[in-house]
Structures are given as C-alpha cells and as structure tokens.
Amino acid sequence: MAQAAEEPGSGRGYLAESGWRSWAYTMDHKRIGVMYLYTTIAFFFIGGIFALLLRLELLSPQAKYFSDHTYNIFFTLHGSMMIFLFIIPAIPSGLGNFFIPMHIGARDVAFPRINLASYWVFVAGFLVVIASLVSPMDTGWTFYTPYSAKTGAAVATLSFGIFLLGMSSILTGLNFIVTIHKLRAPGMTWHRLPLFIWGMYSTSIIQVVATPVVGVTFLLLAMERLLGVAFFDPAKGGDPVLFQHFFWFYSHPVVYVMILPAMGIISEVIPVFSRKPIFGYKAIAYSSLAIAFLGFLVWGHHMFTSGMSPLANAIFSFLTFFVAVPTAVKVFNWIATLYKGSITFESPMLYALTFIFLFAVGGLTGPFLGALATDVQLHDTYFVVAHFHYTMMGGTVMGFFAGLHYWFPKMTGKMVNEKIARISWALVFVGFNVAFFTMFIAGVKGMPRRYAEYLPKFQVENVISTVGAAILAVGIGMMFWNFLQGLRKGPPAPGNPWRALSLEWQTPSPPDTENFHEIPVVTDWPYAYGTPKGPAA
Amino acid sequence: MSAPHEGHGDPRVAFESAKLGLWTFLATEVLLFGALFTAYAVFRAKYPALFHSEHLKLNRVLGTLNTVVLITSSLTVVLGVDAIRRGKARLLERYYAVTIVLGAVFLCVKYIEWTGEFHHGRYPDSNIFFSLYFMMTGLHGIHVILGMGVLAYVVVLSRRGRFSGEYHTPAEVAGLYWHFVDLVWIYLLPLLYLIG
Numbered sequence: 080m081a082q083a084a085e086e087p088g089s090g091r092g093y094l095a096e097s098g099w100r101s102w103a104y105t106m107d108h109k110r111i112g113v114m115y116l117y118t119t120i121a122f123f124f125i126g127g128i129f130a131l132l133l134r135l136e137l138l139s140p141q142a143k144y145f146s147d148h149t150y151n152i153f154f155t156l157h158g159s160m161m162i163f164l165f166i167i168p169a170i171p172s173g174l175g176n177f178f179i180p181m182h183i184g185a186r187d188v189a190f191p192r193i194n195l196a197s198y199w200v201f202v203a204g205f206l207v208v209i210a211s212l213v214s215p216m217d218t219g220w221t222f223y224t225p226y227s228a229k230t231g232a233a234v235a236t237l238s239f240g241i242f243l244l245g246m247s248s249i250l251t252g253l254n255f256i257v258t259i260h261k262l263r264a265p266g267m268t269w270h271r272l273p274l275f276i277w278g279m280y281s282t283s284i285i286q287v288v289a290t291p292v293v294g295v296t297f298l299l300l301a302m303e304r305l306l307g308v309a310f311f312d313p314a315k316g317g318d319p320v321l322f323q324h325f326f327w328f329y330s331h332p333v334v335y336v337m338i339l340p341a342m343g344i345i346s347e348v349i350p351v352f353s354r355k356p357i358f359g360y361k362a363i364a365y366s367s368l369a370i371a372f373l374g375f376l377v378w379g380h381h382m383f384t385s386g387m388s389p390l391a392n393a394i395f396s397f398l399t400f401f402v403a404v405p406t407a408v409k410v411f412n413w414i415a416t417l418y419k420g421s422i423t424f425e426s427p428m429l430y431a432l433t434f435i436f437l438f439a440v441g442g443l444t445g446p447f448l449g450a451l452a453t454d455v456q457l458h459d460t461y462f463v464v465a466h467f468h469y470t471m472m473g474g475t476v477m478g479f480f481a482g483l484h485y486w487f488p489k490m491t492g493k494m495v496n497e498k499i500a501r502i503s504w505a506l507v508f509v510g511f512n513v514a515f516f517t518m519f520i521a522g523v524k525g526m527p528r529r530y531a532e533y534l535p536k537f538q539v540e541n542v543i544s545t546v547g548a549a550i551l552a553v554g555i556g557m558m559f560w561n562f563l564q565g566l567r568k569g570p571p572a573p574g575n576p577w578r579a580l581s582l583e584w585q586t587p588s589p590p591d592t593e594n595f596h597e598i599p600v601v602t603d604w605p606y607a608y609g610t611p612k613g614p615a616a
Numbered sequence: 617m618s619a620p621h622e623g624h625g626d627p628r629v630a631f632e633s634a635k636l637g638l639w640t641f642l643a644t645e646v647l648l649f650g651a652l653f654t655a656y657a658v659f660r661a662k663y664p665a666l667f668h669s670e671h672l673k674l675n676r677v678l679g680t681l682n683t684v685v686l687i688t689s690s691l692t693v694v695l696g697v698d699a700i701r702r703g704k705a706r707l708l709e710r711y712y713a714v715t716i717v718l719g720a721v722f723l724c725v726k727y728i729e730w731t732g733e734f735h736h737g738r739y740p741d742s743n744i745f746f747s748l749y750f751m752m753t754g755l756h757g758i759h760v761i762l763g764m765g766v767l768a769y770v771v772v773l774s775r776r777g778r779f780s781g782e783y784h785t786p787a788e789v790a791g792l793y794w795h796f797v798d799l800v801w802i803y804l805l806p807l808l809y810l811i812g
Binding site for chain 2: 295
C-alpha cells in the first residue's frame with residue numbers, strides 16, 4: 080500500500096472553515112458528503128417516527144388511534160421517505176461522496192460543481208416532497224395506477240419531487256463513474272481498488288441507467304393527472320400494468336443501489352477486524368457487477384399476481400434465482416475471510432456481522448417469494464414486509480451503521496464511546512429481530528399488509544412486534560446520542576485508529592481539504608493484513 | 617457539463633473526464649426516451665389500426681422540413697467544433713449561433729404543427745397515439761431548448777476568450793449533446809409520421 084506517514088489528528092482539517100457559506104457553496108466532496116449524511120439521517124428519524132406510529136396503531140386489531148386514511152398516509156410517508164430520502168442516497172451520496180476520492184487517492188470527484196449541484200437538486204426535491212404534504216399521498220410508495228391517477232392526493236407534486244431526487248441521484252452516479260475511471264492514483268489498478276469502490280461503481284451504473292426510467296414514468300403519471308394522457312388509463316386504451324413494468328424496471332434494480340454500497344462497507348470492515356486479507360477479492364468485486372447486471376432482468380417478480388402471462392412469470396421467476404448466486408458468493412467469501420482470523424468485536428465489526436446474519440435471513444426468504452407457487456400465497460402478506468425489512472434494514476441500514484462507526488473517527492476527528500456503542504448495538508440487534516421476525520410468522524399465517532385493522536388471531540404477533548420496534552427505537556436513539564456526544568466531547572481520533580490499510584486511513588483525522596499532501600503512489604492492494612507487507616495481527 | 621476542478625491538474629484527464637461524463641449522461645437520456653419508445657412499441661402492437669389511421673393526420677411536410685432543419689444544425693455544430701480545433705474561436709461562435717437559430721426554427725415549426733393539431737381538436741388526451749405524439753415530441757422539444765441553452769453558454773464562454781485549439785472541452789461536449797438531440801428526432805420522424 081501507499082507509503083504515507085501516520086500523522087496525529089491535529090487541527091480541524093477540512094472542517095477548519097466555518098459559517099454557513101463555507102458549507103452551502105463548498106465543492107469539497109467531504110463536506111458535501113457530510114451535508115448528505117445530516118440530511119438523510121434527519122429523514123431516517125422522520126420515517127422512523129412514522130414507523131412507530133404504525134406499530135402503535137397495530138397494537139390492537141381495531142383501528143384505535145387513527146382513521147384508515149391516516150394510516151394509509153403514514154405507511155406511504157414511511158415508505159417513500161425511507162426509500163427516496165434515506166436509504167437510496169444515504170450510503171452512496173453520503174459515505175460514498177466522502178470516501179470514494181479518498182479510497183482511490185484523488186483530491187476530489189471528477190466534477191465538484193455538479194456534485195454540489197446534485198446536493199441542492201436533492202434539497203429542492205425534498206422541499207417539493209414536503210410541499211406535497213398539503214394533500215398527503217395515500218397510495219403506498221409504489222404509486223400504482225389507476226388509483227394514483229385518481230386519488231385526491233398531490234400525486235403530481237410528489238412525482239415532481241421524486242423526479243428531482245432522481246436527477247440528483249443520476250448526477251451523483253455519473254460523477255462517481257467518471258471519478259473511478261479517470262482519477263485513480265498512480266498504481267491504483269482496477270484490481271487494487273477497495274471493494275467499497277467496486278460496490279459503489281456497480282451502484283452508480285444502476286443509478287445512471289435505471290433512474291431515468293422512473294423519472295419518465297412519474298412524468299407520465301403527472302401528465303395523466305394534468306393533461307389526461309392515456310398511457311396508464313384503461314378507459315382510453317392505456318395499460319395500468321405498463322406502469323408497474325416501468326416502476327419496477329427502476330425500483331427493483333434500485334434495491335441493489337441500496338444494498339451494493341452496504342456490501343462494499345462490509346467488505347472493508349471484515350478484513351480490518353479479522354486482521355486477514357479479504358478472501359476471494361475478484362469474486363466479490365465481479366459479483367457486484369453481476370448483481371447490478373442481473374438486477375435489471377428480474378423486475379417482473381414484483382408482478383406475479385398482476386396478470387402477466389404465465390410464460391413471463393416463469394422466466395422472471397427463473398432469472399430471480401440467479402441473483403442469489405453472486406449474493407451468496409459474497410457471503411461465503413466474507414465467512415472465509417473470518418475463518419482463522421484474529422477477530423475483534425469493535426462496534427463496526429458487530430454491525431458487519433449483524434449484516435451477514437440478518438441479510439442471510441432476508442436473502443434466504445427471497446427465493447420463497449421468487450418462486451411462483453409460494454409467492455402467489457405470500458404476496459402482499461407480512462412475509463413480504465419482513466423479507467424486505469430484513470434485507471433493507473437488516474442489510475443496508477446495518478451496513479450503514481457499520482460504516483458510520485467505522486468512519487466516524489475519520490470524518491469527525493473524534494472517537495465515540497465504544498461501550499455505549501456496543502450497548503446500543505445489542506438493543507438494535509434484539510429489537511430488530513423481535514420486531515421483524517414475528518412478521519414472518521404473521522405473514523405465513525396470512526396477515527395481509529397495508530391494513531390498519533386485522534383479525535384478532537394475529538394480535539400476539541403484532542404486540543410482540545411493536546415491543547421489538549420500541550426496543551429498536553431506543554437502541555437507535557442511544558446510538559445517535561452517542562454519536563452526538565462523540566462529536567461534542569469525544570477524545571481526538573488518531574489518523575488510523577483501526578490500523579487499516581486503505582488510503583483514507585493514511586491521512587490525518589479529519590483529513591485536509593486536499594485529502595493528500597502528495598498524491599500517493601499505490602504499490603499493493605489494501606488488504607495485506609497479517610502478511611509481511613502489512614501490520615501484524 | 618462544467619469544467620473539472622483545476623486541482624486535478626492534467627487537462628487531458630479533464631477532457632477525457634468531461635467526455636466520459638457526457639457519454640454517461642447520454643446513456644441516461646437514451647433510457648429516458650427508451651421508456652417512451654417501449655410504450656410506443658407496446659401500444660402499436662396492441663392497436664395497429666389506430667396507429668395507422670391516426671398517423672395519417674400528422675403533417676408530413678412540416679415533419680420533413682424539421683428533419684432537414686435539424687440535420688443541417690448538426691452539420692453546423694460539426695463545422696463549429698472543427699473550427700475551434702483549428703483555433704478559430706470567432707468561426708465557432710458563428711457556427712454555433714447558426715445552430716441556435718436552426719433550433720429556434722425547429723421549435724417554431726413544431727409550434728405551428730401543435731397549434732394545427734389543437735385546431736383540429738387533437739389533444740394529448742384524445743387517444744393513445746396522440747398521447748404518445750405529444751409526450752415524445754414535447755420531451756424532445758424540451759431537449760432542443762436545453763441544447764440551445766447549452767450552445768448559447770458555449771458561445772458566451774468563447775466570447776470571453778476561454779477556448780483555444782488546445783482547450784475547448786465545453787464546445788465538444790455541447791456539440792455531442794446536440795447530435796444526440798438530433799438523433800432522437802431521426803427516430804421520432806419515421807415512428808410517428810411514416811409508419812403507413
């Protein structure tokens with residue numbers, strides 16, 4: 080790896096300048112990343128509050144606290160905020176912005192001005208989304224026609240907001256693709272790239288290729304409401320199922336936009352805390368690209384009950400199983416990396432291991448839904464809700480938490496209290512499983528999703544789930560309180576507290592605006608732990 | 617696309633980055649129109665008779681005229697890029713100005729066409745063919761306007777003496793974008809006007 084002296088974390092690095100102008104007009108990828116992190120985490124909390132309100136309502140079989148319509152609005156807002164304002168941008172635009180240039184040995188992204196523009200387009204997007212709350216959405220986050228074309232909610236406004244968010248996402252993805260192609264430090268060959276970069280590269284491709292389709296879909300939906308164009312309106316010869324095809328052509332690949340960067344973080348954290356070179360580097364790297372590619376071929380598995388032809392159903396089902404292969408390749412390689420490693424359980428590692436465990440549950444319940452016969456049974460039950468929360472929250476969000484704990488010292492120049500971090504991890508782990516595993520059971524028993532009321536026989540599962548959600552909320556609250564405490568009065572972080580080999584750790588914490596005093600020359604891959612080239616275990 | 621950060625030093629890298637950035641952007645544009653082309657394919661397969669009868673109502677003369685206008689504008693863009701490669705900034709400005717004018721001519725003709733359709737009572741909500749017609753040509757028209765804005769920005773930069781035979785990245789990428797906008801029209805013309 081590059082030769083760079085370990086410097087003590089003196090000074091405030093890129094954070095030296097203060098005042099709102101130094102943030103609002105910054106072209107520093109690190110500051111833009113930090114702004115994205117603050118914004119997305121704020122929406123994570125708002126979306127989380129909606130989730131808790133839903134769980135509160137589901138304590139009793141009859142609608143008790145809110146009307147059915149309010150309940151519809153709450154789950155729509157929970158879903159759309161978590162998806163469009165938190166989980167899609169959080170890792171790529173937040174952590175990715177901060178660490179892609181540092182990982183590849185560059186001073187910034189390829190187009191810093193476009194990077195700043197993408198943040199402000201994002202802000203414009205969420206302002207429009209908030210403006211749509213004058214008449215809140217009640218369609219679920221999927222906007223299915225014909226209901227979305229007829230409901231009194233502000234669909235056109237929200238569509239426009241999401242169009243802007245998509246534009247921001249495209250600009251970010253485009254910037255990252257060019258950055259990774261053109262700005263790698265001397266000696267940073269493709270096979271010496273950190274695996275986080277491979278994950279982000281695959282993600283960016285999906286963002287650039289899939290997002291315009293959902294953009295035009297929402298445009299057409301808005302036009303259907305405003306001008307009466309006939310694309311999705313069966314009365315005029317349009318086809319509502321076409322909307323579903325367009326929607327899922329984006330929204331299925333986008334689940335890989337959510338998960339691939341998290342998988343990248345896991346691939347960084349696991350070798351550092353087991354003091355071993357990553358096992359199967361190329362397999363992990365290319366499996367990211369394989370997932371990105373296969374992800375484009377499987378959207379139809381969201382529509383098995385929407386009236387596609389049996390042949391199309393069978394083909395989509397068959398292709399869906401292929402996605403499991405590169406995913407499993409990654410999991411097996413992480414486990415092989417752990418094998419005989421000198422594992423330590425700092426908070427980033429705890430979250431990384433949690434990711435593997437929860438994502439395995441989420442991943443293995445995927446084929447139940449990918450298989451035609453069981454999907455027809457389980458479609459639109461709580462089994463689906465449990466499945467995607469295990470992959471999205473148990474996968475992506477745990478990966479995000481791992482990344483936050485791993486990179487917090489680098490981003491802020493402060494350490495967090497490790498003991499509190501571990502206690503909050505335990506609460507998150509227990510709370511998550513209590514909250515969501517019960518949903519698998521309720522789903523298999525036949526409880527449908529998206530209703531404010533349910534049959535009394537499901538009450539036990541729902542009460543347990545709500546208790547779990549409360550534990551989870553306490554854990555997450557404690558984690559972020561710990562971050563705030565660390566930010567305010569944590570001890571200064573050394574340049575490389577985890578003794579990691581990738582380039583970002585060879586700079587002071589927090590790094591300077593230019594990242595590197597001299598552009599490093601790379602001579603080895605970043606995973607030489609426990610070998611003569613790297614530090615001993 | 618805006619010029620890369622000066623901090624990256626090497627102008628060759630900056631040029632290559634800008635070009636790769638624009639090609640990537642064009643990929644998103646292809647997908648943007650791709651959804652509409654897909655919808656076109658689906659509905660034309662479903663209602664071949666409707667597409668045949670409705671497309672006859674479009675004004676082929678104006679459609680062809682606009683095609684000639686746009687292809688000519690692509691030629692003037694190429695001549696402009698060629699001029700600045702030889703270091704002739706004034707010539708670049710002139711060719712790009714002509715291109716902008718041709719873009720404006722295109723939009724005027726489009727305006728005449730659209731008002732003609734409205735006059736005959738054909739609106740975006742009339743039927744699926746006219747939904748497609750107005751959405752596709754409308755989205756394309758927005759791209760023409762954006763392209764004219766980008767070209768105008770290049771002319772302003774050139775007036776300020778930013779370009780030379782060695783450095784003229786914005787002129788090149790703006791030209792590339794304009795060619796893409798033309799290319800979309802080349803597909804729209806046969807699909808909408810000439811399917812009979």
